[in-house]
Amino acid sequence: MITGSELVRGDRTDRNGPFLAREALRLGLEPARIEIVGDREDELEDALQHGLAADLCIVSGGLGPTHDDRTVALVARAAGVPLETDEHLLAEIGDVSRRFAARSGRPYADFEAGVRKQATIPRGALNLGLAGTAPGLVLETSQAVVVVLPGPPAELQRLWPRAIETAPLRRLLADVTPPERRFLRFFGASESVVAKALEAAGGDGDGVEATICARDFEIHLDLLVEPGAGARADQLMRTMLDPLEPYLFAEREASVAELVLDLCRVRGFTLATAESCTGGMVAERVTAVPGSSDVFVGSIVAYADHVKSAELGVARDVLSQHGAVSAETAAAMASGARSRLGADVAVAVTGIAGPGGATQEKPVGLVHLHGETPDGGSGLEFQFPGDRDSIRRRATVTALHLVRRLLTQSRDSPG
Amino acid sequence: MITGSELVRGDRTDRNGPFLAREALRLGLEPARIEIVGDREDELEDALQHGLAADLCIVSGGLGPTHDDRTVALVARAAGVPLETDEHLLAEIGDVSRRFAARSGRPYADFEAGVRKQATIPRGALNLGLAGTAPGLVLETSQAVVVVLPGPPAELQRLWPRAIETAPLRRLLADVTPPERRFLRFFGASESVVAKALEAAGGDGDGVEATICARDFEIHLDLLVEPGAGARADQLMRTMLDPLEPYLFAEREASVAELVLDLCRVRGFTLATAESCTGGMVAERVTAVPGSSDVFVGSIVAYADHVKSAELGVARDVLSQHGAVSAETAAAMASGARSRLGADVAVAVTGIAGPGGATQEKPVGLVHLHGETPDGGSGLEFQFPGDRDSIRRRATVTALHLVRRLLTQSRDSPG
Numbered sequence: 001m002i003t004g005s006e007l008v009r010g011d012r013t014d015r016n017g018p019f020l021a022r023e024a025l026r027l028g029l030e031p032a033r034i035e036i037v038g039d040r041e042d043e044l045e046d047a048l049q050h051g052l053a054a055d056l057c058i059v060s061g062g063l064g065p066t067h068d069d070r071t072v073a074l075v076a077r078a079a080g081v082p083l084e085t086d087e088h089l090l091a092e093i094g095d096v097s098r099r100f101a102a103r104s105g106r107p108y109a110d111f112e113a114g115v116r117k118q119a120t121i122p123r124g125a126l127n128l129g130l131a132g133t134a135p136g137l138v139l140e141t142s143q144a145v146v147v148v149l150p151g152p153p154a155e156l157q158r159l160w161p162r163a164i165e166t167a168p169l170r171r172l173l174a175d176v177t178p179p180e181r182r183f184l185r186f187f188g189a190s191e192s193v194v195a196k197a198l199e200a201a202g203g204d205g206d207g208v209e210a211t212i213c214a215r216d217f218e219i220h221l222d223l224l225v226e227p228g229a230g231a232r233a234d235q236l237m238r239t240m241l242d243p244l245e246p247y248l249f250a251e252r253e254a255s256v257a258e259l260v261l262d263l264c265r266v267r268g269f270t271l272a273t274a275e276s277c278t279g280g281m282v283a284e285r286v287t288a289v290p291g292s293s294d295v296f297v298g299s300i301v302a303y304a305d306h307v308k309s310a311e312l313g314v315a316r317d318v319l320s321q322h323g324a325v326s327a328e329t330a331a332a333m334a335s336g337a338r339s340r341l342g343a344d345v346a347v348a349v350t351g352i353a354g355p356g357g358a359t360q361e362k363p364v365g366l367v368h369l370h371g372e373t374p375d376g377g378s379g380l381e382f383q384f385p386g387d388r389d390s391i392r393r394r395a396t397v398t399a400l401h402l403v404r405r406l407l408t409q410s411r412d413s414p415g
Numbered sequence: 416m417i418t419g420s421e422l423v424r425g426d427r428t429d430r431n432g433p434f435l436a437r438e439a440l441r442l443g444l445e446p447a448r449i450e451i452v453g454d455r456e457d458e459l460e461d462a463l464q465h466g467l468a469a470d471l472c473i474v475s476g477g478l479g480p481t482h483d484d485r486t487v488a489l490v491a492r493a494a495g496v497p498l499e500t501d502e503h504l505l506a507e508i509g510d511v512s513r514r515f516a517a518r519s520g521r522p523y524a525d526f527e528a529g530v531r532k533q534a535t536i537p538r539g540a541l542n543l544g545l546a547g548t549a550p551g552l553v554l555e556t557s558q559a560v561v562v563v564l565p566g567p568p569a570e571l572q573r574l575w576p577r578a579i580e581t582a583p584l585r586r587l588l589a590d591v592t593p594p595e596r597r598f599l600r601f602f603g604a605s606e607s608v609v610a611k612a613l614e615a616a617g618g619d620g621d622g623v624e625a626t627i628c629a630r631d632f633e634i635h636l637d638l639l640v641e642p643g644a645g646a647r648a649d650q651l652m653r654t655m656l657d658p659l660e661p662y663l664f665a666e667r668e669a670s671v672a673e674l675v676l677d678l679c680r681v682r683g684f685t686l687a688t689a690e691s692c693t694g695g696m697v698a699e700r701v702t703a704v705p706g707s708s709d710v711f712v713g714s715i716v717a718y719a720d721h722v723k724s725a726e727l728g729v730a731r732d733v734l735s736q737h738g739a740v741s742a743e744t745a746a747a748m749a750s751g752a753r754s755r756l757g758a759d760v761a762v763a764v765t766g767i768a769g770p771g772g773a774t775q776e777k778p779v780g781l782v783h784l785h786g787e788t789p790d791g792g793s794g795l796e797f798q799f800p801g802d803r804d805s806i807r808r809r810a811t812v813t814a815l816h817l818v819r820r821l822l823t824q825s826r827d828s829p830g
Contacts, residue, residue: 006628006635008446010436013428017451021425031423032458034451036432043448050461066610110611152629154805211420213427273716279702280695283716287694290770290803292718298726299716301688301698307713307756311726341722355705388705 001051003061003071004151005038015153016060023160025224028176029056039068048078052144056172061151063134065114072137075148076122079141083120086127090119093133100133128162131155140168179209180225182233182251187218187401189247194219201240208233217397218256219247249404256400257285257292263407264295264345269373271403272343273299274312274333276324277351277367281396297343302333312336325350325362327379330370338372345407347371347399353388367395371402378406416450416466418476418486419566423453430568431475438575440639443591444471454483463493467559471587476566478549480529487552490563491537494556498535501542505534508548515548543577546570555583594624597638597648602671602816604662609634616655623648632812633671634662664819671815672700672707678822679710679760684788686818687758688714689727689748691739692766692782696811712758717748727751740765740777742794745785753787760822762786762814768803782810786817793821 006012017034024031032054035047039062051057062071076083097111118134121127128136131150136159139146145168149156163169186194191214198221204210207229211222225233241248250259264271273282283299286292302308305319314332322328333348351367358364363383370379380402384391421427432449439446447469450462454477466472477486491498512526533549536542543551546565551574554561560583564571578584601609606629613636619625622644626637640648656663665674679686688697698714701707717723720739724731729747737743748763766782773779778798785794795817799806
């Protein structure tokens with residue numbers, strides 16, 4: 001159950017529900033429902049009543065110091081236990097707030113009420129530690145185990161592992177067997193092609209449950225394999241992969257950026273990018289991977305043509321004859337990035353993300369990619385659908401898959 | 416109410432809930448709850464019962480031809496009306512399916528059952544037209560108006576405007592007046608400081624409803640102002656902004672990247688970035704704004720030190736004496752970006768995003784920023800909390816706000 005009026009109003013998209021649902025599945029629990037509730041008391045109470053009927057009810061958000069942060073008080077009421085101020089918590093939160101008051105040059109008195117509120121928790125609740133000045137909590141009721149977590153996703157994801165380690169959750173999880181999970185990652189095949197192949201192979205069922213979803217222009221097929229259904233899953237995968245082999249790029253949960261970095265690492269290659277319409281998004285994706293610095297040297301984001309010439313050495317007449325969005329410019333950008341940045345492997349992206357900048361011959365969505373390695377290079381031209389954001393993201397993912405394909409004709413091996 | 420097991424399992428993030436919530440608000444309705452339900456019948460029925468108690472219940476998904484697409488049948492049952500096969504729909508869906516069968520070279524017989532299922536709707540339901548082979552529906556019950564829409568966001572957004580035009584929704588909407596929305600954007604003040612100022616100014620209520628949320632390290636305060644409460648809202652804003660003035664950077668829905676671009680445009684300045692730990696994220700945010708190309712020239716993502724020297728002209732002894740993560744390096748990167756890329760304004764980011772790369776003196780989260788304009792420059796040092804992703808995003812937003820502050824001491828004016 002996710003709280004926050006900014007969520008129920010659609011001002012922000014919830015990330016906690018999906019994270020917790022995946023965690024529940026991983027642990028062998030079946031997520032029944034994700035409820036996103038504002039800060040209206042009646043709605044919160046109604047949702048809590050419903051949640052307490054489940055085995056596990058995870059509540060996120062509404063732990064702040066202000067009056068409209070009602071979660072803890074309502075959990076206590078719904079569970080039928082009194083609220084008590086925890087002296088230990090009071091001291092701990094007090095320390096944090098005193099330090100913050102000192103840093104921000106404000107009197108501690110401003111915080112005192114909030115500190116007491118946040119140190120007041122349902123009787124019997126276990127303290128998971130503080131997120132800011134709010135404690136995460138685990139409370140066991142007659143029916144359910146209730147986990148109360150902070151709203152900010154990073155904080156929620158930091159405290160969640162501690163919740164799993166508490167006795168009430170360990171007892172709950174002792175009764176379930178986590179299913180085996182298998183991952184198949186495809187690029188270049190549509191969701192319906194993958195779905196058809198699954199169907200033709202016999203479909204799921206008999207202890208194997210499949211979810212297919214298109215994510216970030218890849219098709220992700222996840223299999224949940226119940227104990228004993230391993231052979232059935234093997235057979236299903238063999239049969240369905242036969243027609244899909246060319247599109248399969250991984251059998252594990254790995255981003256294409258991670259795969260590209262791994263492939264470079266194995267060969268001892270360094271990597272660079274040269275970007276126009278993606279504006280640094282390819283480099284951003286690569287550097288999002290921890291430890292990327294041993295492979296990735298940098299990027300030249302050449303948005304203006306004079307930067308393409310000066311920093312990437314794209315010849316002026318290439319730009320004037322073929323234009324900034326052309327196979328020739330993409331190739332020159334890639335080789336320029338390799339030589340200027342001293343990288344073994346480079347990928348270049350130039351295109352028209354729109355809404356402006358289109359011409360008769362070069363419509364919005366036209367994107368040229370070029371990848372170059374010590375073994376050679378390859379260019380691709382695309383006409384992508386969608387809006388500016390979608391075109392940029394699709395160009396980014398496609399550029400990374402181009403490098404992946406250049407670095408290996410065989411797909412990523414399991415593990 | 417959103418249906419789909421891929422959503423409740425967290426395989427995919429729901430986009431329909433937020434869209435419909437924003438639409439409801441825009442029209443003057445108060446979204447009470449977004450429920451995300453799988454395809455378990457009991458959960459669906461329970462959620463529908465709850466939804467039918469509201470004035471408006473919008474259901475998305477579960478309209479497909481297969482047995483586990485239960486939405487329409489369950490809506491009929493919950494509303495207490497019988498299902499009837501609509502001959503007109505039957506013909507319409509039949510045509511679509513025949514064409515598809517022909518294209519895909521499959522016998523129409525494969526589709527016949529699905530066609531009949533999708534042409535069978537609650538008695539009295541209005542047909543909004545087909546999404547694929549499934550009709551969107553509007554059904555008026557004793558209490559609620561129920562709108563049934565397809566799951567794919569593009570299809571849902573295509574049929575929704577038709578739903579608004581139906582008599583039942585027009586009647587419903589005739590009784591409400593859309594509230595005025597006001598936006599206050601703060602940077603540098605914590606959520607609780609903003610909440611306190613709001614409280615101290617009298618808090619919301621009396622026709623003014625406030626939502627405060629921290630988004631992307633900014634604090635966004637939105638006011639919903641009921642008709643007639645304008646003066647109350649003016650007074651509330653005047654009073655609360657007095658202490659918050661230094662942190663207020665916009666009174667409209669605008670990203671800091673848009674504001675920076677606008678500020679550059681006014682002065683006729685061009686913009687560049689030099690990035691290490693953010694790996695291109697600042698450039699990516701700037702170029703996400705349509706039309707940024709008239710201001711933004713490019714970026715040098717200098718991840719490796721040799722790129723900092725070669726491409727940004729950071730002196731080797733600056734790197735050896737002060738290190739890559741230092742005020743001196745940040746300053747050199749900024750001026751290097753200005754001169755190399757021929758930009759008037761540049762901002763540089765260098766830091767330790769972790770998890771690796773930290774030292775005794777330079778822990779994970781240490782970030783140096785430097786902004787430079789024709790009027791001068793300014794550097795900032797931070798010790799950011801959180802994980803790699805959070806540190807990189809925070810550094811990116813803070814870098815953009817640094818440029819914004821350099822370009823104007825006064826805040827962005829309304830409108």
